[in-house]
Amino acid sequence: MSTSLAIDVRGMTKRFGKRTVVDDVDLAVATGEIVGFLGPNGSGKTTTIRMICGLLKPDAGEGTVLGLDVRTQSAAIKRQVGYMTQRFSFYEDLTIAENLIFVARLYGLKPAEQAVAKTLEGLGLASRQDQLAGTLSGGWKQRLALAACIMHQPKLLLLDEPTAGVDPKARREFWDEIHRLAGDGMTVLVSTHYMDEAERCHRIGYIAYGRMLATGTVEEVVHGSGLVTFVVHGAVKPAQMRVLAAADGVEQVAPFGATLHVVGTDRAKLEAALEPLSRETGLRVEPGETSLEDVFIKFMSGAQERAA
Amino acid sequence: MTGLFSSRRLGAMLAKEFVQMRRDRITFAMMLAVPVIQLLLFGYAINNDPRGLPAAILALGQDRYTRAVVSALEVSNYYRFGQRPQSAAEAESLMAKGEISFLITIPSDFGTRVERADRPRILVEADATDPAAASGAVSALGTIAGRALVRAQGREPVTDPAGGEGDSLSFVVHRRYNPENITQYNIVPGLLGVILQMTMVMMTSMALTREIERGTMENLLAMPATAGEIMLGKVLPYLAVGAVQVVIVLGAAKLLFAVPFLGGLGLLLSCVLVFVLALVLLGYTISTMARTQLQAMQLTFFFFLPSLMLSGFMFPFAGMPGWAQALGELFPLTHFLRIIRAIMLKGADLGDIGDEVVYLSLFVPVFAGVALMRFRSTLD
Numbered sequence: 001m002s003t004s005l006a007i008d009v010r011g012m013t014k015r016f017g018k019r020t021v022v023d024d025v026d027l028a029v030a031t032g033e034i035v036g037f038l039g040p041n042g043s044g045k046t047t048t049i050r051m052i053c054g055l056l057k058p059d060a061g062e063g064t065v066l067g068l069d070v071r072t073q074s075a076a077i078k079r080q081v082g083y084m085t086q087r088f089s090f091y092e093d094l095t096i097a098e099n100l101i102f103v104a105r106l107y108g109l110k111p112a113e114q115a116v117a118k119t120l121e122g123l124g125l126a127s128r129q130d131q132l133a134g135t136l137s138g139g140w141k142q143r144l145a146l147a148a149c150i151m152h153q154p155k156l157l158l159l160d161e162p163t164a165g166v167d168p169k170a171r172r173e174f175w176d177e178i179h180r181l182a183g184d185g186m187t188v189l190v191s192t193h194y195m196d197e198a199e200r201c202h203r204i205g206y207i208a209y210g211r212m213l214a215t216g217t218v219e220e221v222v223h224g225s226g227l228v229t230f231v232v233h234g235a236v237k238p239a240q241m242r243v244l245a246a247a248d249g250v251e252q253v254a255p256f257g258a259t260l261h262v263v264g265t266d267r268a269k270l271e272a273a274l275e276p277l278s279r280e281t282g283l284r285v286e287p288g289e290t291s292l293e294d295v296f297i298k299f300m301s302g303a304q305e306r307a308a
Numbered sequence: 309m310t311g312l313f314s315s316r317r318l319g320a321m322l323a324k325e326f327v328q329m330r331r332d333r334i335t336f337a338m339m340l341a342v343p344v345i346q347l348l349l350f351g352y353a354i355n356n357d358p359r360g361l362p363a364a365i366l367a368l369g370q371d372r373y374t375r376a377v378v379s380a381l382e383v384s385n386y387y388r389f390g391q392r393p394q395s396a397a398e399a400e401s402l403m404a405k406g407e408i409s410f411l412i413t414i415p416s417d418f419g420t421r422v423e424r425a426d427r428p429r430i431l432v433e434a435d436a437t438d439p440a441a442a443s444g445a446v447s448a449l450g451t452i453a454g455r456a457l458v459r460a461q462g463r464e465p466v467t468d469p470a471g472g473e474g475d476s477l478s479f480v481v482h483r484r485y486n487p488e489n490i491t492q493y494n495i496v497p498g499l500l501g502v503i504l505q506m507t508m509v510m511m512t513s514m515a516l517t518r519e520i521e522r523g524t525m526e527n528l529l530a531m532p533a534t535a536g537e538i539m540l541g542k543v544l545p546y547l548a549v550g551a552v553q554v555v556i557v558l559g560a561a562k563l564l565f566a567v568p569f570l571g572g573l574g575l576l577l578s579c580v581l582v583f584v585l586a587l588v589l590l591g592y593t594i595s596t597m598a599r600t601q602l603q604a605m606q607l608t609f610f611f612f613l614p615s616l617m618l619s620g621f622m623f624p625f626a627g628m629p630g631w632a633q634a635l636g637e638l639f640p641l642t643h644f645l646r647i648i649r650a651i652m653l654k655g656a657d658l659g660d661i662g663d664e665v666v667y668l669s670l671f672v673p674v675f676a677g678v679a680l681m682r683f684r685s686t687l688d
Contacts, residue, residue, distance in 0.1 A: 055529055055687050074686075079532045089527035106531045 006031045006156050006187035007052060009063030009070055014047050014056060021047045023210040025061075029189055029203075031155075034182045036201030037191040040300055044210040045191040046086060049158050052189070053083045066155050079107070082149035086160040088141045090148060092134025096125055099133050100148055107152035119147045139170035146174070150181065157181065159190040163197065175200050195292045204292075206299055213299050218292055225295040227251075228267045230274055231288035232260040240277060247273035252297055263294045334603045342610060349632070350617050357444045358627020363387035363410035366399050371419025373460050377430070380456030381412065386448045403484065405660045406646050409435045409626055410445060422457065429478050436483035437653045438494050441624030446481055453477060485568075485653045492565045497648045498621045500557040501641050504580075505587055506612065508550055512591025513604040515542040516683075521601060526687060535683045539676070542595075543588035550584040561652075570655030576648065579661075582669050583644045589675035590640070596682035615639040620646075643668040 007029040014022040022044040029035045037045050050056040052065055054074025063070050065077050090099045100119055104112035120126045123143055133144060142162060150157065159178075163171045175197065182188055182202075190201065198204050198218065205215040214221045235258070236244075244262065245253040249269025254261045264270040278285045329336055365381065367374050382389055391408055393399035402408045413431040421428040432449060434442040454477050486493045519525040528538070554577070561567040591608070598604035616622060618636035625636060636642045643664045650656035650664075658665065 050687060053530055055526065057686055057688055075532065075534075078530060081530075083527075083530040085523070085526050085530070087523045087526075089523045089525075091524055092522070103531065106533055108532075 004031055005029065005064075006033070007063075007065055007189065009052065009061060009065070012048060012051055012061035012063070013059050014044075014051060015059050021210050022051070022058075025207065025210070025212045027052075027205060027212070027215075029187055031187050032182055032185050033203060034178060034188045034190065034201045036198045036204040037189055037207065038193070038198055038204055038296065039191075039207035043208045045207060046160055048207065049083070049160050049189065049191060053081050053158055054078055055083075079152075080154055081156045081158060082152070082154035083158045084145050084149045084160060084162050086164070088145060090133050090141075090145060092132065094133060095130050096120070096133055096136070096144060097129035099144070100151065103148045104151055109152060115151055119151050123147050138165045139167060142166050142170065142174065146177065150186075155185075155187065157186055157188045157190075159188065161191050161193065163192065163194065171197075195296075198292055206296065208299055213302075214295075222290050222292060222295055225290070225298060226265050227263055227290045227294055227298060228265065228270055229288045229290040229294060230262045230270060230285055232262060232274070232277065232283050232285050234258065234281070234283040236260050236277070236281070236283070240281070244273060244277060249273050252294060254294075254297075261288065261291075261294065263290065263298070332603075334598070335606060338606050338610065346613060349614060349635075353618060353628045353632035353635075354623045355627045355629075356440065356623065358441055358624045359385045360388045361386065361410060361441060361445050361624075361626045362391075362408045363389055363412065363445075364391045364393050364399055364402060364408045365389060366393055366396065366411060366413045368414060368416040369418050371422075373419045373422045373428075373457060374414050376456045376460035377414060377418075377453045380452050381449075384448070384452045386445050386452070401660070403433065403435055404650070404654050404656050406435070406650055406654075406664075409438075409441060412449070422461070427476075427478055428457070429480055431480045431482070433482045433484050436486035436489055436493075437649045438620070438624055439483075439486065439489045439491055440494075441626060442483065443489075446479075450477070450479055453479075493567055493653055494649070496557075496561045496565050496567045497652045498645050500554065500561070500580075501583065501619075501644045501648060502616065502621055503557060504550055504553060504584055505615065505641055507553065508546055508584055508587035509591040509594070509611065510605070510608050511546055511549070512543055512588045513594040513598065513608045514601050515592050516595040517598050517601045517604045520599070529685060529687065535680055535685055539589075539592055539679055539683065543585075543592050546588045546591075547581070547584055550580075550588075554580050554584075567652060569652055571651035572657065575658055576651045579644070579647050579651070579665060579668065582665070582672065583640060583647075586640045586668065586671035586675060589672060589679060593675050593679040593682065596679055596684075615641045618642070637667075640668060640671045 005028055007027055010026045012022055012025045012027070013020065025044070025048055027048070037048070039045050047056060051058045051061075052070065054070070054077050058071065061070075066080050068077050070077070091102070094102070097116060097120065100116040101112055104115045109115040117126075120129050125140075125144070133141070136144060146162065163174055166174065178188055178190070179200075190197070192198060201218075203215065203217055204221060206213045206221065214224060216224065236255075241253055241255075241260070244250055249264045249266045250262060250273050251265065252261070252263040254263075262270065262274060264273075274285050277283065365378055367378055381387060387410060391402055393402060396413070399408075399411045399413075403411055411433040413433070415429065415431070418428055418430070420426075430453060432446060434446055436442050457477055483489055516525070519528060533541075562569060590611075594607045594611070595604055598607055614635070618628065618632055619625070619639050619642040620636065621641065625633065625642070628636065647661050647664050647668065650661050654660075
């Protein structure tokens with residue numbers, strides 16, 4: 001058991017009826033690290049997070065969270081973990097201050113009023129503390145939820161799609177806050193759909209159909225995928241795109257504004273497939289950078305085939 | 309497919325409603341099973357002309373007329389003579405405890421008076437805290453005892469109905485605890501129990517389902533609150549609500565309906581507290597079983613109706629068949645009704661109703677235990 005790992009679980013498995021939602025997932029997160037948890041809808045992100053914070057009993061698997069046994073010490077884990085749910089789950093018929101007081105008292109913060117006052121001030125919500133939480137906009141609800149989750153200064157923060165439906169400015173501020181918290185030594189596991197958010201994490205893990213397909217830094221994951229990308233500059237007709245997509249060695253063809261990303265694993269085959277296009281149209285074709293999105297699309301189609 | 313009415317659109321609505329009905333298993337089961345259960349339960353259990361009422365005879369004489377009347381009463385199915393009190397005081401305490409509803413006293417000079425044709429009398433004391441139960445059995449008594457006496461005297465039963473003024477048997481009926489037979493005396497204290505049951509169980513049955521439906525349960529479970537803390541935190545506020553109801557109903561009982569208040573207020577309030585505690589824990593138990601607030605509501609009604617019918621609130625408890633009485637004992641309301649009627653109308657003290665208080669108290673740990681067992685501290 002390593003104490004430098006905030007999360008160290010192996011073989012985590014969860015079944016609902018006959019359906020295996022999380023299948024043999026290993027996860028190791030170092031203390032102070034921000035780890036992004038990526039994957040399509042229904043891939044098992046939420047279920048994995050819930051197992052880590054003790055909200056679901058794993059059917060198989062073992063390990064530690066903050067040095068505590070994930071299977072038997074969930075009560076102790078709960079006290080040191082902040083969990084921000086995907087759906088806003090504070091009381092909409094309570095005011096902001098009342099919600100925070102409730103949370104502060106549940107965690108036994110003393111004096112609760114002082115902790116709440118500090119949190120309200122930090123949020124910039126002191127003047128609106130008597131407003132009902134249900135009347136807040138999406139962005140403010142998210143800030144309130146985060147503030148409530150970190151009020152007891154947890155060692156581990158679990159965020160389940162925290163920025164869904166939040167505008168870009170609020171998202172930016174949210175991530176600044178996450179990095180500030182991690183800088184103070186808090187470990188963060190955050191699930192997301194957004195590639196730009198994944199790139200703000202120290203490391204990412206990609207899960208699909210309940211299986212962890214890749215872990216590492218963004219560069220490692222991109223490099224490890226073995227994908228090669230070429231960028232075609234200029235307008236390509238739909239008919240030409242169809243021909244290109246059907247060509248041997250081409251795995252993905254995706255328009256990005258005025259450019260076209262052509263992705264495959266075999267450089268030679270890819271070049272051969274692109275050669276007729278550049279000859280006919282005279283468009284500039286050059287090697288490009290493989291994006292995380294390209295990698296995920298590949299993972300998803302691959303995982304789908306395996307699941308089918 | 310346009311216009312105000314399309315049978316295809318209606319068909320689509322109907323099909324959707326049936327699919328949803330089928331998905332909601334509890335609702336579907338309730339719609340089919342509840343009418344059948346209630347029909348059988350209430351059809352067989354409820355009897356407005358109750359038989360087998362618990363009674364006792366205090367026969368002070370040993371003459372043959374007394375014995376004839378006693379044995380005639382014993383074979384009739386109107387009464388069930390379980391207790392054999394030896395003295396008036398013992399009989400009195402049995403009635404205060406509610407163990408007997410009738411006390412029939414045959415005076416020691418009964419035989420002599422029969423022979424002298426000097427207005428033989430039988431004293432009947434009926435527990436009139438439940439007027440409906442008392443009246444039928446009292447009127448039957450005259451017929452049964454009268455016939456027995458006639459037979460014992462060796463006269464023809466039908467041919468000589470008049471017999472002479474002095475011959476005829478007379479009954480002195482004492483309607484105990486409620487001499488004027490006022491229905492409110494029976495109903496109003498019972499209503500306190502019914503009102504408390506209705507509101508307490510219904511409110512608390514939503515306790516957890518509301519959290520689940522609003523999505524706040526996930527957060528609550530992720531925080532360090534334990535099952536016991538959540539349970540008590542959910543039910544105790546309703547004790548306060550119940551206290552307000554108690555004050556209102558008892559105040560109205562006194563001021564509007566002039567219901568007598570013979571027993572100790574402290575004892576009554578302690579018993580009410582135990583009763584309300586049992587109710588809120590029952591409601592909470594329901595909320596651990598229901599998945600939605602609608603289901604919680606349905607389960608509450610499923611519980612509410614039989615407890616109303618079988619507790620002795622609407623129909624005489626003693627008049628129900630044995631199996632229905634056994635079922636009735638399973639409702640806290642049954643025991644509470646006995647307690648509150650005994651305290652308010654009979655002035656009973658803890659010694660008289662001790663057993664009932666124990667039974668009522670037992671519901672508290674039972675419901676709390678079931679609720680804690682049913683409570684899931686995970687989202688599984």
